[in-house]
Amino acid sequence: MLPNPEHNSHSNPVMVVGAGPVGLLCALVLARAGVPVCVLESEPRTTLDLRAGTFHPPTLEMLEPLGVTQAMMAVGIRVPTWQSRDLQEGLVVEWDMGVLKNDTPYPYRLHLEQHRLTPILLGMLQAYPHAQVLFSHEFQSLDQTSSPGAVKVVALDRSRSDLDQARPVEFTSSWVIGADGGKSLVRKSVNIEFDGYTWPERYSVVSTTFDWAPLGYADNAYISDPDQWVAFFKMPDVGPPGLWRMTVPVGTDLSDEEVLHPRYANAIFNRVLNAKTPIEFPIVHQSVYRVHQRVAKEFRVGRVLLAGDSAHVNNPLGGFGLNSGIHDAMNLGEKLARVFHGESDEDLLDLYVRQRRTVNMEYVQEISIKNKHNLEEKDPVRRRERIALLRSIAQSPEKTREYLLTSSMINSIKRANAIT
Ligand SMILES: Cc1cc2nc3c(=O)[nH]c(=O)nc-3n(C[C@H](O)[C@H](O)[C@H](O)COP(=O)(O)OP(=O)(O)OC[C@H]3O[C@@H](n4cnc5c(N)ncnc54)[C@H](O)[C@@H]3O)c2cc1C
Numbered sequence: 358m359l360p361n362p363e364h365n366s367h368s369n370p371v372m373v374v375g376a377g378p379v380g381l382l383c384a385l386v387l388a389r390a391g392v393p394v395c396v397l398e399s400e401p402r403t404t405l406d407l408r409a410g411t412f413h414p415p416t417l418e419m420l421e422p423l424g425v426t427q428a429m430m431a432v433g434i435r436v437p438t439w440q441s442r443d444l445q446e447g448l449v450v451e452w453d454m455g456v457l458k459n460d461t462p463y464p465y466r467l468h469l470e471q472h473r474l475t476p477i478l479l480g481m482l483q484a485y486p487h488a489q490v491l492f493s494h495e496f497q498s499l500d501q502t503s504s505p506g507a508v509k510v511v512a513l514d515r516s517r518s519d520l521d522q523a524r525p526v527e528f529t530s531s532w533v534i535g536a537d538g539g540k541s542l543v544r545k546s547v548n549i550e551f552d553g554y555t556w557p558e559r560y561s562v563v564s565t566t567f568d569w570a571p572l573g574y575a576d577n578a579y580i581s582d583p584d585q586w587v588a589f590f591k592m593p594d595v596g597p598p599g600l601w602r603m604t605v606p607v608g609t610d611l612s613d614e615e616v617l618h619p620r621y622a623n624a625i626f627n628r629v630l631n632a633k634t635p636i637e638f639p640i641v642h643q644s645v646y647r648v649h650q651r652v653a654k655e656f657r658v659g660r661v662l663l664a665g666d667s668a669h670v671n672n673p674l675g676g677f678g679l680n681s682g683i684h685d686a687m688n689l690g691e692k693l694a695r696v697f698h699g700e701s702d703e704d705l706l707d708l709y710v711r712q713r714r715t716v717n718m719e720y721v722q723e724i725s726i727k728n729k730h731n732l733e734e735k736d737p738v739r740r741r742e743r744i745a746l747l748r749s750i751a752q753s754p755e756k757t758r759e760y761l762l763t764s765s766m767i768n769s770i771k772r773a774n775a776i777t
Contacts, residue, residue, distance in 0.1 A: 370395045370489075371693065372510050372530035374496040374543050376403055378471055379665030379682040380536030381478035381490075385423065386690025388485040392697045395528065396482075397512050399495035403475040407562055407644060410470050410592055410602070411436075411577070411676030413766045414454075414461040419687045426463075428477045433469035434593050439577035441747050444587075444629070449744050450751040451575060456758045460767055466577060468592055471679060492516065497525065499533055499546050501659050508533045508660050532693060533661045536686070539649065541667030547658040553651030553722075556672065559607045563622040564592070564600040564642040572630075579674070579732060580629065583740065586732035587629055588674065600641055603629075604673060606733070607645060616645045648672045650726060652717055656710040664689050669717045674728035677721045680766055684773070685713050712773040720769040 371387055373380045376398035384394040412429065420426040441449040457464040482488050493516035500509045508530050513523040535543025544551065569589065570576075576591035587605050594600040605625055607616050615621060619640045627635040649670045656663045665682030692709050695701040734740045750756045762768045 368393070368697065369507055369529045369531040370487075371532045371534065371697065372397065372508070372528060373534045373536055374510075375535070375537035375665075375667070376400075376475070376479065376490060376492070377536060377538060377665065378474050378478060378679060379686045380534070381475060381482055382425075382683060382686035383534050383536055383664055383690045384488060384490075385425075385478055385482045386687060387694055387697075388482055388488040389423065390691070390694035390698070391487070392694050393487040394482075394489070395530070396488075396490040397494040397496050397510075398490065398492050399515075401493045401516075403472065403479055405472050407564070407602070407642060408471045409673065409676065409679035410468055410590060411680070412467040412469065413676065413680050414457065414463040414465070415766050415770045416680045416683050417463040417467060418461060419683065424481070425474075425477060429467060429469050429474060432473060432593055432596075433467045434576060434591055434599065436466040436468055436576040436591070437464070438575050439466065440575045440579070442578050442580040443740075443744060444580050444582035446744060448573065449581075450747050452751070452757070452761060452764075454761060454765065456754060457761055457765065457767070460758075460762060461765075466676070466765070468576060468590055470592055470594070473593070494526070495523070496537060496542055499543070499661065501533075501661065504529075506660075507531065531660070531697065534689065534693075535661065535663045535667045536665050536682075537667050539651075539666045539670045541663065543661065544653055544663055544667050547655075547661050549658065549663070550654045551651045552654055553649060553670075555647060555649045555651075557609055558648075559613075559616070559645050560604055560648050560673070561607045561616050561621070561625075561643065561645045562602060562604050563625070563640060564594075564602045565622075565626065566598070566600060566639045566641060567626070568598065569601050579728075581732045581734065581740070581743075583733065583735040585625070585628075587625070588732075602642075613645050617643050619643070650722055652714065652722060656714050657706055662689060662693070662706065662709070664713075668713075669721065671721050671725040672729050673725075674732065675725050675764065677725055677766065681713075681717060681721045681769075684716075684766075684770065685709075688713055688773070708777070712776045715776055716769050716773045720766075720772065724763070 370393035373396045454464045494512045497511045510528045515523040578589040580587040590602045626638045652669045664685040
């Protein structure tokens with residue numbers, strides 16, 4: 358039976374800032390454990406913009422007991438193989454995730470748009486009477502010095518259309534989780550530095566209904582090229598046949614307007630297609646965004662904790678960003694529930710920090726940077742060596758398994774669990 362939140366009526370709710378996937382999942386894990394939670398979200402609803410969309414096996418394993426994986430599988434696309442390609446060489450290796458069948462019940466990637474996951478999490482969270490989600494409430498500031506064991510939070514309430522102006526509202530919470538994304542105001546409020554750097558190039562995301570499967574493309578493919586690498590993802594969209602999404606780096610010489618023109622998307626697709634006569638691709642969506650490699654110096658200051666993009670950001674090569682945020686949310690939610698119920702002392706939260714920050718530094722940052730360097734390698738000798746290395750790994754079932762244990766994040770979870 359779930360603990361009854363009434364038993365903790367003396368305790369203030371946990372405040373989660375941000376109703377992105379990480380914030381909603383933190384809140385869901387806490388609510389399931391009987392912890393009263395309140396989520397503040399500045400937008401009037403869960404956001405719709407195209408972002409992450411690849412889910413790795415450990416993420417699916419973690420979300421299964423919550424019933425989230427089952428809901429995702431009903432609308433997502435299973436991707437049992439993915440490809441390493443080269444623009445000149447063509448297919449280098451097709452990786453079969455089936456070699457992980459003894460390591461995980463989910464030996465595949467699942468593709469699902471991030472904005473289709475958030476409504477699933479929100480619906481589950483809203484089923485708990487002790488969970489509250491306040492949209493159009495923008496976090497402004499916090500104070501954890503005025504009363505011991507409590508954090509005062511001030512937000513701007515824009516939900517009242519009958520009022521001309523937003524009105525400040527004050528909340529008293531027991532703990533605050535900053536899940537308010539890369540520009541996190543929660544992180545800034547507690548003066549945590551966001552160490553790292555921003556890449557000079559932006560990334561462009563383009564979706565088309567043109568079907569790449571008959572040309573031999575797996576539902577996920579990474580194409581190396583010294584001038585402009587390409588990452589392909591087949592996404593479910595509103596249902597079959599789905600969409601093909603492509604991410605490419607964009608040089609600093611082009612304006613956002615030029616990059617967002619269908620002419621630019623068409624030029625890239627035609628370059629990959631290598632057709633004698635360029636064709637017109639049906640373009641459904643285009644966006645451009647900046648990419649960073651940053652990790653917060655601390656994930657915890659007193660009663661304030663960070664999770665997801667507010668704690669760490671990385672390039673999307675490997676699909677680690679959102680997955681690692683979900684791993685944070687599960688880890689933190691479970692530990693904070695125990696602390697909240699008095700089953701464990703606060704030191705348990707420092708274990709969350711040690712496990713998740715270490716893994717982010719050693720794994721998410723390191724491998725996403727390496728993936729990027731590999732795809733964009735300009736030195737022809739090193740490019741040939743890398744292609745030969747990938748092919749030699751693919752020759753050995755044991756090396757293939759080890760390669761896929763790392764690329765599918767299974768090794769990162771093993772590493773985190775080994776930290777005490
Ligand atoms: C434009 C963009 C494109 C991306 N594309 C990819 C991709 O292709 N592949 C990939 O793997 N990853 C991608 N990512 C990264 C991935 O989307 C993130 O890792 C993921 O969104 C992290 O989830 P989160 O819940 O931590 O943060 P977010 O999804 O950013 O959610 C944060 C939430 O907090 C809310 N918020 C912010 N400030 C406040 C405030 N002051 N008060 C209240 N609420 C607030 C926001 O409105 C938002 O709903 C992309 C990220 C961005 C920004």
